[in-house]
Amino acid sequence: WKAMNNKGLLLVFSGPSGVGKGTVLKEYLKKHPHTAFSVSATTRKPRAGEIHGQHYFFLSREEFELLVENGGLLEHAQFAGNCYGTPREAVEQNLEKGIDVVLEIEVQGALQVKQKCPDALLVFVMPPSFEELRRRLTDRGTEDGATVERRLANAAREMEAAKHYDYIVVNQTVEDAADQLEQIVCAAKHTAKYLREFIDEVEYDAETCCK
Ligand code: 5GP
Numbered sequence: 456w457k458a459m460n461n462k463g464l465l466l467v468f469s470g471p472s473g474v475g476k477g478t479v480l481k482e483y484l485k486k487h488p489h490t491a492f493s494v495s496a497t498t499r500k501p502r503a504g505e506i507h508g509q510h511y512f513f514l515s516r517e518e519f520e521l522l523v524e525n526g527g528l529l530e531h532a533q534f535a536g537n538c539y540g541t542p543r544e545a546v547e548q549n550l551e552k553g554i555d556v557v558l559e560i561e562v563q564g565a566l567q568v569k570q571k572c573p574d575a576l577l578v579f580v581m582p583p584s585f586e587e588l589r590r591r592l593t594d595r596g597t598e599d600g601a602t603v604e605r606r607l608a609n610a611a612r613e614m615e616a617a618k619h620y621d622y623i624v625v626n627q628t629v630e631d632a633a634d635q636l637e638q639i640v641c642a643a644k645h646t647a648k649y650l651r652e653f654i655d656e657v658e659y660d661a662e663t664c665c666k
Pocket of ligand 1: 539541561564
């Protein structure tokens with residue numbers, strides 16, 4: 456049974472910083488290694504251990520602006536003073552080949568994708584509660600109180616966009632959240648809209664058979 460739409464699914468994954476969306480996605484990708492992770496372009500400087508072409512394409516502001524002018528980005532947005540964007544070509548090529556593509560991007564970019572690609576599946580990761588997010592950010596112990604408060608204020612703003620997404624994953628534990636994501640993707644691939652080509656094919660066979 457190969458009922459899949461010939462095109463891959465475009466999955467847009469967002470959530471406030473500190474919610475652990477990167478970890479959830481990693482867990483999901485371990486189980487679904489054929490899903491392509493879209494490597495974004497950014498003007499932010501690389502952090503220790505980050506590799507050009509693997510984590511991000513690290514560009515100068517001029518290079519980034521040229522990409523925007525040439526229509527090379529599917530979406531782009533500013534976040535904490537830096538520019539981020541999704542290279543269009545790689546996404547389109549993978550989807551055409553039937554490969555699912557996941558974008559891990561912030562909310563403004565996600566809403567642009569929703570407008571341009573109405574078939575995209577938008578999933579937002581929430582903490583079990585706001586207090587839990589505060590606890591996680593504080594327990595990390597890597598930031599001082601003022602920084603934690605600033606990140607929490609950011610998170611509160613980002614979470615306002617959750618209602619515009621298709622599905623919510625609650626990150627109580629990483630395994631649970633990755634399971635929820637798996638089920639959401641599975642459900643999305645079984646909508647009549649996604650399986651339209653399959654339905655048409657069977658319908659056509661039925662018609663020709665019963666003539
Ligand atoms: P960081 O600098 O911590 O890697 O990422 C900061 C924020 O930018 C995160 O919320 C991340 O999901 C988002 N981001 C990463 N790549 C892109 C992108 O291509 N487009 C948009 N709009 N946001 C992105």
